[in-house]
Amino acid sequence: MAAEAIRAEGNDLYARGRYTQAINKYELYIELVTKEKGGLDRIVCGHSNRAQAYLQLRKYTKALEDVRKALELDPTHLKSLVRKAKALEGLKIYQDVVTIYKSLLQNFKDQLHDVHVKDFLRSLQDAERKDKMTRLGQYEELVDSYWDQPCPNGAPMMEEYVGPVELRRVERMDRGLFATKDLEPGDLLFVSNSIVTVRVPIAKGDIQISVESKSEAMHLVLDSLKRFVNHAFDNLQDFSQFQLLVQVDTLAGPYPTAPLSRDCPSMRYFTPVNALPPGLRNLMRPDLDHPTIRADFSHSTLMKVVERRQFTHWGNDHDELTGIYALPSLMNHSCTPNVTVTTMQNESVTKIFRACKSVKKGEELFYAYHNIFCPLEDRRAFYPTLCCTCARCKLEERLVAEVPALKSLEAQCSKFWEQKSSFSQLSPEERAKRRNQCIICIRLVEELLQKNSKLQILRTHEKDWIRATLIRFHRLLLDPALSLKDDALKEDQLSEMRLIFEAVRAMRTVNPGSDIALAMISEEYSRVVNQNSRKELEPHGLSDLFLTDKSVIRSDDTTQQAFNVCEKGSSRAPLPFEWSYCLWSTVSLSENNEDFKVVESIIMLVKVANYAMHEKPVLQIQVPFLAVSGNSEFHLL
Incomplete structure (x- = not known):
């Protein structure tokens, strides 16, 4: 007893x-x-x-x-x-x-x-x-x-996945991720959840997070990281916890005199345990010899991880998310990336990485750490310690020094963008003037590319690099303070549409799958379609521009394309969070909307998404309130 x-x-x-x-x-x-x-x-x-x-x-x-x-x-x-x-x-x-x-x-x-x-x-x-x-x-x-049933609390939790990538050393003792096979646009590379994620409060009315908030974020992330590391040491028999220690140890590097196993550990330490062969799911003798076991995860070591590996995600008006990731932290930056990132707004802020260009086996993989659709000086200001040496940055650095007019346009672009928040306070006359200045600058860019001796010899994709650098002129045209009024002439609307489409083409050259590109095109198309009937716009070329332009839509049959998108059981890839917002806000129903306008908006958005993502359509979605019958007729549910 x-x-x-x-x-x-x-x-x-x-x-x-x-x-x-x-x-x-x-x-x-x-x-x-x-x-x-x-x-x-x-x-x-x-x-x-x-x-x-x-x-x-x-x-x-x-x-x-x-x-x-x-x-x-x-x-x-x-x-x-x-x-x-x-x-x-x-x-x-x-x-x-x-x-x-x-x-x-x-x-x-x-x-x-x-x-x-x-x-x-x-x-x-x-x-x-x-x-x-x-x-x-x-x-x-x-x-x-x-x-099908969006959750009001955010996206569902996702498990991690590691596909055809491997970690290697590159020049200057840095690390990078490389493709282990030939990749096509849309191929899944890996999926990562944050090691730690914290919410950082933002003072009401602040446009950017304050210095004090940044300091608070670092301390919050550091405290969370300490708890993770302590828990991992308490559970070393758990291989997934040992993996975490190796990942944190790797993120604290690189170590100039360290063995290769410390700088570039096996991908086994980053691969989900479930995906490993049964014999590799447990701690083994070689694991116990890994430098991590002898490492002192001191305050200074963990602080290195926090300082070097923070990712910031826009939140709402009250806070933003800051987190640390393992594999994403080891991928290098480029202003002409070959990888696109989808962020799912769940508890772990899952990031999904896909190839956005064709990549050969053995090529290094890059993604954009920050907004790359701005002048070189602004891009470098995002991360002062990071000096991108991609071909685009080298070319732009040389041309800015050799072509004063280009340097002047970039300065004007940055100046206008800094003044963006004050546009709503301008008088209608001043707003119209500023809008005309943006259009003049856009035309000057094209004139420079055609007539300047240094720029006219550039290859097509290099000219698109320059256009993408000055894309903020186009984005300002869509700013509510500067956008066209509802009663604007159809010719003016069509002219603006063509400008936006040309901007998207340039952005696609730099970074296929850009959420900024889709946001621009969906906002413009939504505004015009909701204000005008298709019959009103057809005489002005809308149909030619949006519905039969093969360089944009890449489909001979509009109805069949839409049917393929909406058909049950079709292959679908996850939309970025920002794109989902554009989609649902654009197709929201109102009493004044005619059915065909909503349908056309849906079809167009899906096509633009396919266009912006890849050369061939790989992005397909199902619209919950749209049904497709056997004869390809559309009906709102």
Whole structure:
């Protein structure tokens, strides 16, 4: 009876949330019943109870050890089987979780209440979805469900995935990510969740985060990182926690005199455990020799990680998110990137990385750390310590020195953009004047590219680089303070549309898949379509520009293209968060909208998304309130 009293004490401590003390009681209980030879069922109960306490402390490896001991004695012990599934889920070994839940539903269905069956089915489906994410990079099911029924609390949580990339050293002892196979636009590279994420408050009315807030953000991120590292050291038996230590250690580098294993550790340390072969899912002897184990994760070391690896995400009017990522932090920047990033607004602020250009095996992968559609001086101001040496930056640096008119235009572009917040306070006459100045500057850019001896010899894509640098002139035309009025002439509207489309073409050369490009084109198209009927605009060339221009739409059959987009079961890729906002705001219904306008807006947005993303259409979405019949007719639901 003494043993049962101790188990009761352990249960009481567990019920009060004192899990460590409960574990000590269960350990004593196991020792006593083992000595007393009190029956296998009591020993099984002790190990199973202790496993549950370990689960509450997120010590999944220890929990798994206990349930394995319990199942060695009683392979059919239901609670131990369920807790084994929970431990494996905590260790992110979803393949085994799927196997266990299938076995439970097949072999124990008669012993389960209906509520348990529903719970197990839900857990099975969740594990299967996560297994497909981590091993196969299949996110369509989760993303589709999100677009069908958008969650007001943000995007769903996503598991990490590592595809055809590897870490290598590059010049100056830096690291970079490289492609391990030939890539086409749209190919999934990897998916990363933040190691730590904190919300930083912004004072009301501030346009940018203040210096004080930045300092607060660094301390918040540092404190979170310390907690993560301490938890990892407390759970070194858990390989996923060991991975975290290696990642943080790598982000604190590079180390000029360190061994290669420290600067460029194996991709095994970045790959989700579930995607590793079974023999590599546990700590092994070589892991224990990794420099991380001997490293001192001091305050200064972690501060290096925070200072060098912060990512800032725009939040709402009250705060913004700041986080640290592993693999994304090791990819280098370029102002002509070959990788596009989709940010999902969930708790971990998931980032999805896809190739946006064709990439050869062995080529380095780059993405843009900041807005690259601005003058060189402004781009360098984003990260003063970062000096991009891509071909675009080198060319622009040379041309700005050789062509004074180009330098003057870039200065004017930056000046206008800085004054943007004050445009709403100008008189109507001053606004019109500023708008005309932007249009004049846009035309001057084209004139320079055609007539200046230094610029006219540039190749087509190099001219697009220059256009993209001065794209803010186009963006200012869409500013509410400077945009065309509702009663503007159709010729003026069409002229502006052509300017915006030319801007998008240039932006696409620099960075296919740019959210800024799609935001510009969708805003312009939405405004014009909502103000005018198609019949009114057709005589002015709208149909030619938007619906049959093959260089933009790349489709001979508008109806069939839309049908393919909306058809159930089509392959779909996740839209960036900013794009989803453009889509839903553009197609929002109002009493004054005619049905065909909404349909045309939807079709156009999808086509523009395809155009902006890639040479060939790879982005397809399903619009929840639009149905397509067998004869390709559209009906609003």
